[in-house]
Amino acid sequence: MEVFMAKYGEIALKGNNKRLFEERMVRNIKHRLSGLGDFKYSRAQSTLYITPKSETADFNEIERRLLTVFGIGAVQRSLALPKNYEEIVRLGVPYLEKALANAKTFKVEAKRADKTFPMNSMELMREFGGEIWEAYQKKQKPLEVDLHNPDVVVYLEIRDTHAYLCPNKLQGAGGIPVGASGRALVLLSGGIDSPVAAYMMAKRGMTLDMLHFQSPPYTSERALMKVESLCEKLAEYCGEINLYCVNLTEAQEDIRDNAPEEYMTVLLRRVMMKIAAKLSAKNYCSAIITGESVGQVASQTPAAIICTDDASPLPVYRPVIGMDKIEITAIARKIGTFDISTLPYEDCCTVFTPRRPKLKPFLSDIKKLEERLNADLIENFMEKTTIKAF
Numbered sequence: 001m002e003v004f005m006a007k008y009g010e011i012a013l014k015g016n017n018k019r020l021f022e023e024r025m026v027r028n029i030k031h032r033l034s035g036l037g038d039f040k041y042s043r044a045q046s047t048l049y050i051t052p053k054s055e056t057a058d059f060n061e062i063e064r065r066l067l068t069v070f071g072i073g074a075v076q077r078s079l080a081l082p083k084n085y086e087e088i089v090r091l092g093v094p095y096l097e098k099a100l101a102n103a104k105t106f107k108v109e110a111k112r113a114d115k116t117f118p119m120n121s122m123e124l125m126r127e128f129g130g131e132i133w134e135a136y137q138k139k140q141k142p143l144e145v146d147l148h149n150p151d152v153v154v155y156l157e158i159r160d161t162h163a164y165l166c167p168n169k170l171q172g173a174g175g176i177p178v179g180a181s182g183r184a185l186v187l188l189s190g191g192i193d194s195p196v197a198a199y200m201m202a203k204r205g206m207t208l209d210m211l212h213f214q215s216p217p218y219t220s221e222r223a224l225m226k227v228e229s230l231c232e233k234l235a236e237y238c239g240e241i242n243l244y245c246v247n248l249t250e251a252q253e254d255i256r257d258n259a260p261e262e263y264m265t266v267l268l269r270r271v272m273m274k275i276a277a278k279l280s281a282k283n284y285c286s287a288i289i290t291g292e293s294v295g296q297v298a299s300q301t302p303a304a305i306i307c308t309d310d311a312s313p314l315p316v317y318r319p320v321i322g323m324d325k326i327e328i329t330a331i332a333r334k335i336g337t338f339d340i341s342t343l344p345y346e347d348c349c350t351v352f353t354p355r356r357p358k359l360k361p362f363l364s365d366i367k368k369l370e371e372r373l374n375a376d377l378i379e380n381f382m383e384k385t386t387i388k389a390f
């Protein structure tokens with residue numbers, strides 16, 4: 001019988017409230033695996049065992065989805081065996097055939113959690129490793145033991161009810177389960193940075209709402225579809241997501257017509273923050289998340305960030321603030337948002353960009369300029385908002 005072992009990551013280190021984290025993770029896993037059949041779940045020794053009830057379940061898809069659930073430190077698709085050494089050899093060696101098909105070297109790592117098992121870890125490694133080696137000598141297929149840099153590491157764990165054999169231990173998504181750290185609102189553009197920022201805060205356990213600004217007719221329907229694709233992708237990690245889409249056209253035209261060109265960007269970012277803060281209050285969000293990184297563009301100089309921050313009563317989390325584009329891009333590729341983010345559609349921020357934006361704006365100047373703008377456009381933003389669930 002094949003089972004999945006989801007080994008806890010950070011949760012294993014939690015003290016009194018470990019159970020809460022665990023329950024949250026199990027709930028998220030159940031949600032993530034829905035549609036893939038029925039499963040039996042059980043927990044022991046900082047591991048969640050997930051057993052598909054049907055032999056014909058799509059094991060590869062189950063594994064792929066488990067790798068996106070935060071809180072899981074490692075995913076081990078394993079063969080559950082009776083705790084009897086002869087049986088482990090009889091059933092285990094053939095089970096490894098596929099995993100060892102292209103390997104030239106291997107080693108066995110054994111762990112005996114059940115100390116009543118008659119062989120200790122060292123003996124298991126040596127004996128079981130020997131059995132595998134011998135089986136391949138008979139097949140006249142070269143397979144040698146390499147303790148330092150093997151092609152395949154075979155894990156054999158003797159646990160409470162069974163022995164588990166796994167030739168392919170995969171690193172899990174890490175972090176802590178979504179929902180364990182409250183709720184936040186992400187300012188989601190169609191760019192590379194903000195989806196990465198969203199991913200990073202979901203990894204810290206935050207449930208996310210998404211807020212996107214568009215400016216039709218300056219921005220197109222396709223730009224919106226791109227953001228929807230990003231939400232679909234992010235939902236694989238974040239669970240259910242609500243996307244709030246706010247029409248910013250009038251507010252942007254107001255700034256264009258009534259403020260000096262060099263201040264346009266900072267003023268627009270403050271409008272975004274004020275709307276985000278209002279929406280956060282409605283949805284009980286405790287923070288706003290952006291994809292800003294110091295120095296990347298004019299609106300992300302330290303002076304500009306002071307002006308942006310001032311517009312929000314809530315803390316603004318900027319998880320990529322100290323990362324460079326290469327580092328952010330590497331994460332975007334890993335989580336599958338990069339190819340969507342690089343589709344060429346315009347963002348509302350690039351609609352009326354000043355030729356020479358103010359790099360060191362003063363907050364007092366900004367506040368004076370804001371007096372000329374129509375505050376109702378911010379106050380009544382919900383009238384220009386649509387909501388879509390992912």
Ligand code: ATP
Pocket residue numbers: 186187188189190191192193194195211212213214289290291292296297299347348349
């Ligand atoms: P990104 O790659 O995330 O678009 P960026 O480097 O292009 O970031 P800016 O365009 O200055 O930087 O935007 C900074 C941040 O402001 C973004 O990371 C995002 O959080 C937010 N933002 C920008 N445009 C929008 C938008 N149209 N809707 C919602 N949030 C936005």
Ligand code: MG
Pocket residue numbers: 189190191347349
């Ligand atoms: Mg952008």
